[in-house]
Amino acid sequence: MTILDSIILGIIEGVTEFLPISSTGHLILAGRILEIPPTEFLKTFEIAIQLGAITAVLVLYFRSFTKLETFKKIFVAFLPTSIIGLLLYTVAKTYLLGNSTITLIALGIGGLVLIGFELAHKRKPAALETAEITYRQAALIGVFQALAIIPGVSRSAATIIGGLFLGISRQAIVEFSFLLAVPTIAAATGLDIFKNYELFSTENMLHLGIGFFVSLIVALASIRFLLRFIRNNTFIPFGIYRIILAILFFIIIF
Numbered sequence: 001m002t003i004l005d006s007i008i009l010g011i012i013e014g015v016t017e018f019l020p021i022s023s024t025g026h027l028i029l030a031g032r033i034l035e036i037p038p039t040e041f042l043k044t045f046e047i048a049i050q051l052g053a054i055t056a057v058l059v060l061y062f063r064s065f066t067k068l069e070t071f072k073k074i075f076v077a078f079l080p081t082s083i084i085g086l087l088l089y090t091v092a093k094t095y096l097l098g099n100s101t102i103t104l105i106a107l108g109i110g111g112l113v114l115i116g117f118e119l120a121h122k123r124k125p126a127a128l129e130t131a132e133i134t135y136r137q138a139a140l141i142g143v144f145q146a147l148a149i150i151p152g153v154s155r156s157a158a159t160i161i162g163g164l165f166l167g168i169s170r171q172a173i174v175e176f177s178f179l180l181a182v183p184t185i186a187a188a189t190g191l192d193i194f195k196n197y198e199l200f201s202t203e204n205m206l207h208l209g210i211g212f213f214v215s216l217i218v219a220l221a222s223i224r225f226l227l228r229f230i231r232n233n234t235f236i237p238f239g240i241y242r243i244i245l246a247i248l249f250f251i252i253i254f
Helices: 002-015 023-033 042-046 050-066 069-098 100-120 133-150 157-163 170-195 202-229 236-254
Strands: none
Touching: 002 023, 002 050, 023 042, 023 100, 023 236, 042 050, 042 170, 042 202, 050 069, 050 170, 050 202, 069 133, 069 170, 100 157, 100 236, 133 157, 133 170, 157 170, 157 236, 170 202
């Protein structure tokens, strides 16, 4: 991996982390295009670089984490994700991360689900604000989020679709998805670094530091874009993008 690779991957992470198009999937495909050797460090890099994006959430939503009720709901949503993630960590790291075929299939199917859900979804939201999300809804959102252990599914897409299905407004579930990303990604990164600390040479730390900083800056703009976008638009364009991307990469790779 070169410094330029770190910058490119940082940009991709910052742009895609909070959009329903799978940041991990994009990082895996970008690694193939850039011809970065599929080492264990690259897999760890693809997880740890997300810290930059969640730092952007802390910058923009710091006050939300100081509200006890919101904090408790985030914790309730995080619990099922953390349990499932711990149980399937080895499977995900060994067989899923870095697997282009699984990533492309998940991207394509996820795009179809996103489009189909938007066309069929007519439910009037009961929870219009983040504060109105119930503990039951929070726990179920955590279950939906756990699907993102499959690269290409998208943590953001899973939580947003799950939230809309449960009767939460677009604005509320998107913001809750931002907040839930903080403990989820921090825990996933911490676990992976703990298990693979020997991979972090001085050079690797430099690459990760560059990727972190770039993804932080780009994620700040990406979050603001998504909040503006959902005011007058559905997520169908993201579904179409996922399908087109999956088809193009299937042609290129296979």
